[in-house]
Amino acid sequence: MQLYEVLADQISHQWTSKNRPPTLAIDNVSCAFPAGKVTAIVGPSGCGKSTLLLILRGLIESTQGAIRFRYTNGSGAIVDGAPARMATVWQSFNLLPWRTVLDNVAFGLELASVSKEERYAKAHEAIKAVELGGFEGHFPSQLSGGMRQRVGLARGLVMSPDILLLDEPFGALDAQTRVYMQEQLAGLVETAGKTVILVTHSIEEAVFLSDHVIVMTARPGRVAATRDIPLPRPRAIEVQNDPRFSALFTEIYDVLRDEVVKSMMG
Amino acid sequence: MQLYEVLADQISHQWTSKNRPPTLAIDNVSCAFPAGKVTAIVGPSGCGKSTLLLILRGLIESTQGAIRFRYTNGSGAIVDGAPARMATVWQSFNLLPWRTVLDNVAFGLELASVSKEERYAKAHEAIKAVELGGFEGHFPSQLSGGMRQRVGLARGLVMSPDILLLDEPFGALDAQTRVYMQEQLAGLVETAGKTVILVTHSIEEAVFLSDHVIVMTARPGRVAATRDIPLPRPRAIEVQNDPRFSALFTEIYDVLRDEVVKSMMG
Amino acid sequence: QGAFDAPAKLKVGIVPYISSGPFMVAQAKGYFKKLNLEVESEIFQDGGLAIPSLVGGALDVIVSTCNAGLFNTIAKGAQFRLFTDRGRESVGMGSQAMMVNKELYEQGFTDVSGYKLMKGKKIGISVRGSISQLLHTKALQRAGLTPEDCEWQWGVDTKSAPTLLAANQIGLANIPIPLSHAVEAKGAGKIATWSDDIMPDVQLAGWAAKETFLTEQRSVAVRYAMVHLQSVRDFVDAATNGNPEIVKIIAEATRLPAEVIETARPRWTGYALDGLPNEASVMEQAKFWTDAGMVTRMLDASEIINTDIVKEAAQRLSDANPFI
Amino acid sequence: MSTNETTAQPVGGIAPAMIRRTPKRDYVPFYGPIAMIVFLVVWEVGLRIAEIPELYLPRPTVIAQNLYLLFTEGGILQDLGVTLYRIFGGFFLAAFVGIVLGILMGTSRKLYAICDIFIAVLYPIPKISLVPLLIIWFGSGDLFQIVLAALGCFFPVVINTILGVRQCDQGLILAARDLGASERQIKWKVVFPAAVPSIFSGLKLALGIAIIMVVAAEMLTAKYGLGARLQLSGQILETGQVFAILLLLAVLGGLLTKGQERIDRMIGRWRT
Amino acid sequence: MSTNETTAQPVGGIAPAMIRRTPKRDYVPFYGPIAMIVFLVVWEVGLRIAEIPELYLPRPTVIAQNLYLLFTEGGILQDLGVTLYRIFGGFFLAAFVGIVLGILMGTSRKLYAICDIFIAVLYPIPKISLVPLLIIWFGSGDLFQIVLAALGCFFPVVINTILGVRQCDQGLILAARDLGASERQIKWKVVFPAAVPSIFSGLKLALGIAIIMVVAAEMLTAKYGLGARLQLSGQILETGQVFAILLLLAVLGGLLTKGQERIDRMIGRWRT
Numbered sequence A, B: 001m002q003l004y005e006v007l008a009d010q011i012s013h014q015w016t017s018k019n020r021p022p023t024l025a026i027d028n029v030s031c032a033f034p035a036g037k038v039t040a041i042v043g044p045s046g047c048g049k050s051t052l053l054l055i056l057r058g059l060i061e062s063t064q065g066a067i068r069f070r071y072t073n074g075s076g077a078i079v080d081g082a083p084a085r086m087a088t089v090w091q092s093f094n095l096l097p098w099r100t101v102l103d104n105v106a107f108g109l110e111l112a113s114v115s116k117e118e119r120y121a122k123a124h125e126a127i128k129a130v131e132l133g134g135f136e137g138h139f140p141s142q143l144s145g146g147m148r149q150r151v152g153l154a155r156g157l158v159m160s161p162d163i164l165l166l167d168e169p170f171g172a173l174d175a176q177t178r179v180y181m182q183e184q185l186a187g188l189v190e191t192a193g194k195t196v197i198l199v200t201h202s203i204e205e206a207v208f209l210s211d212h213v214i215v216m217t218a219r220p221g222r223v224a225a226t227r228d229i230p231l232p233r234p235r236a237i238e239v240q241n242d243p244r245f246s247a248l249f250t251e252i253y254d255v256l257r258d259e260v261v262k263s264m265m266g
Numbered sequence C: 001q002g003a004f005d006a007p008a009k010l011k012v013g014i015v016p017y018i019s020s021g022p023f024m025v026a027q028a029k030g031y032f033k034k035l036n037l038e039v040e041s042e043i044f045q046d047g048g049l050a051i052p053s054l055v056g057g058a059l060d061v062i063v064s065t066c067n068a069g070l071f072n073t074i075a076k077g078a079q080f081r082l083f084t085d086r087g088r089e090s091v092g093m094g095s096q097a098m099m100v101n102k103e104l105y106e107q108g109f110t111d112v113s114g115y116k117l118m119k120g121k122k123i124g125i126s127v128r129g130s131i132s133q134l135l136h137t138k139a140l141q142r143a144g145l146t147p148e149d150c151e152w153q154w155g156v157d158t159k160s161a162p163t164l165l166a167a168n169q170i171g172l173a174n175i176p177i178p179l180s181h182a183v184e185a186k187g188a189g190k191i192a193t194w195s196d197d198i199m200p201d202v203q204l205a206g207w208a209a210k211e212t213f214l215t216e217q218r219s220v221a222v223r224y225a226m227v228h229l230q231s232v233r234d235f236v237d238a239a240t241n242g243n244p245e246i247v248k249i250i251a252e253a254t255r256l257p258a259e260v261i262e263t264a265r266p267r268w269t270g271y272a273l274d275g276l277p278n279e280a281s282v283m284e285q286a287k288f289w290t291d292a293g294m295v296t297r298m299l300d301a302s303e304i305i306n307t308d309i310v311k312e313a314a315q316r317l318s319d320a321n322p323f324i
Numbered sequence D, E: 001m002s003t004n005e006t007t008a009q010p011v012g013g014i015a016p017a018m019i020r021r022t023p024k025r026d027y028v029p030f031y032g033p034i035a036m037i038v039f040l041v042v043w044e045v046g047l048r049i050a051e052i053p054e055l056y057l058p059r060p061t062v063i064a065q066n067l068y069l070l071f072t073e074g075g076i077l078q079d080l081g082v083t084l085y086r087i088f089g090g091f092f093l094a095a096f097v098g099i100v101l102g103i104l105m106g107t108s109r110k111l112y113a114i115c116d117i118f119i120a121v122l123y124p125i126p127k128i129s130l131v132p133l134l135i136i137w138f139g140s141g142d143l144f145q146i147v148l149a150a151l152g153c154f155f156p157v158v159i160n161t162i163l164g165v166r167q168c169d170q171g172l173i174l175a176a177r178d179l180g181a182s183e184r185q186i187k188w189k190v191v192f193p194a195a196v197p198s199i200f201s202g203l204k205l206a207l208g209i210a211i212i213m214v215v216a217a218e219m220l221t222a223k224y225g226l227g228a229r230l231q232l233s234g235q236i237l238e239t240g241q242v243f244a245i246l247l248l249l250a251v252l253g254g255l256l257t258k259g260q261e262r263i264d265r266m267i268g269r270w271r272t
């Protein structure tokens, strides 16, 4: 299995629409998402986090800058190249409303022409992993917000992606389910060795899950600070009682506060 | 100004749809939402919190049970009667996509035939209060998730409701904006004396904002426990350092954990 | 060109009315096969629809109704000719009833002179440039009026005319057999006079084919005309003696009840036994439409009518009749 | 935010309604048939009282009687079969071409730019005025009828398909692309199902047009088929029969539409 | 979840596309006119080479010449005016009735149950077969033309309005009700604007049908109007003139549709 590193090189993006002045969402963002590690992005609402994710995933073209993927090949050399599989978990779920939970989760595999038997087996497994066993036949409109979000999570996980992009994956979950899912994800990341990019509103979540945090400024989003999270792995939720955790939390909180205040002044 | 109390009396609700067995979302819930106080509802994902809110607001009819409103009239007697204004802030925002931010916020006033000048003045004020000044002319599709949520908040607040129902109003906000908005809401509640019903995933938020917490069981939702929050008001974010805060947090956390574990076992 | 009776296929455009009786008889009795012709027919409710198919080559022979369109097409250079008669309003056998509403009938519009009552009244016709317009105009002129003295209502086809007559929305309309009898029976209007009272022996239509067809496939055209002549005899005989075999053939081909065909029998369309189109009538019509400005130039008879074919057919038939 | 004195007062009239807003679920399926029966009775009785001749407007009972006769003695079943064949021929032809082209046009700006002008220009041309041309190209048989019907119902299908495609949530497309969908897969697994409700309402319109076009064309050129019968009955002034055939057409249309709706509901059971 | 060996391999072909997926924005507005010009040239040259007679299918230059003559000598402008008046009369009548009824039907299950059966039954009846009845009731003048056109385009408007109303997000209705909207306000401030895209595609279809119906009715009965001109030209087989009028109709239809699209875009600028 290859581990992919992602590099954002001076990315800027401007949203244009016909009747409004253009919005500069992100401005000259350069950063690295190390191979096999979890990198969290935090920043004020509207600072361009979701936009950056779209660009990293190659779904929109940035107005400036470039994205590079690198991995170490068999003989140890570093090679440029995009990975076979990336998967995104969306802030707004983006489930296909006419497909059942099962068929939504199996969708990516279906696209890759995986046999019906195999994809349903995998989908069932993923649905169990997000604790939605029994809801396979429901349509998204028949689920609560938190349940929909978990379907989105399962849909991404079932693809066993090399790079996983998560946009607020736990936003709609209740406190407890959230902790459960966070622990699941932490476990997954530690064993599977994926490159994970996580957008979150929760500093706790960022510190708990990631190896590396990028704090963004208010719009236009720039990189305000980056911080390594040297907490030992495997991590359990109790790590939050570690004094290093509080120190990291406060440090990031302070940067972010300044940015939020700035965003609200201006 | 009258202060309204809301009483839920043995409410059950079953969702039916043509092709699935019916889902019993909430089962025999009786609880009171005291006048002029903030009551928080927490519970596992899918336990029927949003459903309960719809019933309290009178937007769907429960399969069983009744809702009562009471207030103290001029001479001190307690009288039955629904309030003039209730407003809901929705988990899924529910903004009218063809209206600008300004016209979305002014929508409720427009429905009540408030003059154009007056309703725009009030809407501008509310938009500033949620820190969206400058976005009046944007359409919802041009905003980030957190920004949309704040528009929803402004749209409810501008109505100066007697009873305010909030379904995860801060779910899509970043950590800092969230604290800011929470403090705003705490201040509003303390001065304006409204009856507030708050659904949240965050125990911290419940404890910080409310006078009273209702913990619901996993689906079908029942009342698992209720807890008063005797923290002094006005509260600032620093109240989270109060040892009573941690005690309350842990207490609620423990009840909720059992429920979530139950819900995940099946 | 091979033998006179070499097998040939041809496509024919017809209209599904009683006036197509001879063609129906010919098909039912296998006259075409006898002369080694394989005929395929396509139905048109309006003969005018078939002209483009003839000119374009999709059809070989069509019923060509006499109207402004026919003359104008030829005037504009389309090379086709009427090579036999295909129905006329023989005296006493006119197939178009001039029907009036009750009010006019009671005022005395009971024969062709009644047209003088039409001043300021409404005449319903289906389309402009059709033979109905010509008939009404001639009758009006004979009664001392001009077409401008009446109001003309277009779009009154045979289906809406009875209702409009009954509702007094129009005063006069021409309705063909057998519908005219049904209309009178239902009390919707009265038969005042017939087309043959206005223009006796007026040519209604002819079988038309392209000039090239008539020369290059002359034997086929002649055989077609022979079949026509023979079936016309059967048809005309049946019109007088009511031969039930022929009545049945027509009923089946038109899908109308046999009683209806039988009732209409005295006024089945008239045919010339020699198959020759009424040249005088055709030229009169051509002049009328040219004067009305609907045809770009006045035509010569030889540009419209070809009599060679049917003359040869008549000759061959009298030499040896292959149908008996 | 200051309290608005005018609007903050309790408004008595609103209160009770607030508690019970979900409309009571009456059992409505019988409303339609009952309304129809009332309508028919008024028609029958009205004409009897006003003594309007059958020629104008026959009474429902006369129409029903004629319809019965058409079935028992008139051999109308054969005509019905012929007409149905032509209707469905045209309908399916137009549906197939219209949906495929609509999806391609809705997803490709180039193709849209090229085809749109032709559609805009061809759509308002009365198809009936093309009859002479079509007869030359396709003869006056079944093929002509089918092509004419297809021409008529192609446009609603295309226009509604494009509309449906355009309304497809961008988020869904992004999500599918993220999961590795090719442009082709996006078209057929995301955009197409998302457009299905809109396509269905196009098909509903199209089926109605197909019926109209086939009947009109049959009235012009056919020997068999309901349109030909309509023409024939008109020729002998059997107004009762004319209305009976119109009724048959109406019932046929109603049945086809209901069938279509049932399919639509089956496919669309994910909604609400 | 186990790693799928087959699908987890890097697939070279996908990689570059991943980085640049937004389609490049070509300047497409000229594609349509260019395609149209190519089409016309092929038509002209094709017919010249194949020597197909004008009666059969006239060449574009002949049509253009005829059109020119119609304007300079034929006094076609008056006919155009008359026809436009009738088209818009019928269109606006049907649009008004159709939208209002559609919204009421889409929001009331009872009314839907009552009206649906009539719509299903009346829709497939060829409107042209109602001409005799309509003439009796409305005469053969403008009113008749307008009513006939309105009858024809009423159905797409109603059907698409109901569709649009049904697709309205329940959440928006709940939110409005929460803000104190009356049922009436919900209809006109939430359901109606939400249905606008769908209504517009119904109106687009309806305008096309209005043109067709008016022209067809004019062909049958009118003295003036483009349809009357078409009928006369067709009757005397002036094919060049027929095509010139068809072209005029096509251009008219194209212009009206484009105008409608512009209004639609203006109203719908909140999308994406």
Ligand SMILES: Nc1ncnc2c1ncn2[C@@H]1O[C@H](COP(=O)(O)OP(=O)(O)OP(=O)(O)O)[C@@H](O)[C@H]1O
Binding pocket: A015, A016, A017, A023, A025, A043, A044, A045, A046, A047, A048, A049, A050, A051, A052, A091, A219, B141, B142, B143, B144, B145, B146, B147, B172, B173, B174, E272
């Ligand atoms: N499709 C779009 N069209 C126009 N502007 C957009 C669009 N999407 C986002 N924007 C603008 O870009 C900016 C950044 O939006 P983005 O969604 O990336 O923020 P975010 O950091 O994800 O916010 P949140 O935390 O609230 O989700 C915002 O100002 C928003 O108005």
Ligand SMILES: Nc1ncnc2c1ncn2[C@@H]1O[C@H](COP(=O)(O)OP(=O)(O)OP(=O)(O)O)[C@@H](O)[C@H]1O
Binding pocket: A141, A142, A143, A144, A145, A146, A147, A172, A173, A174, B015, B016, B017, B023, B025, B043, B044, B045, B046, B047, B048, B049, B050, B051, B052, B091, B219, D272
């Ligand atoms: N419209 C609906 N139709 C059918 N079932 C529904 C509907 N809405 C909710 N449900 C079901 O009712 C149950 C409770 O849903 P609800 O949305 O009230 O949960 P919730 O507590 O708000 O969850 P969350 O915290 O995830 O938002 C769920 O099992 C869900 O599947």
Ligand SMILES: [Mg+2]
Binding pocket: A049, A050, A051, A091, A167, B144, B145, B146
């Ligand atoms: Mg975002």
Ligand SMILES: [Mg+2]
Binding pocket: A144, A145, A146, B049, B050, B051, B091, B167
């Ligand atoms: Mg909820």
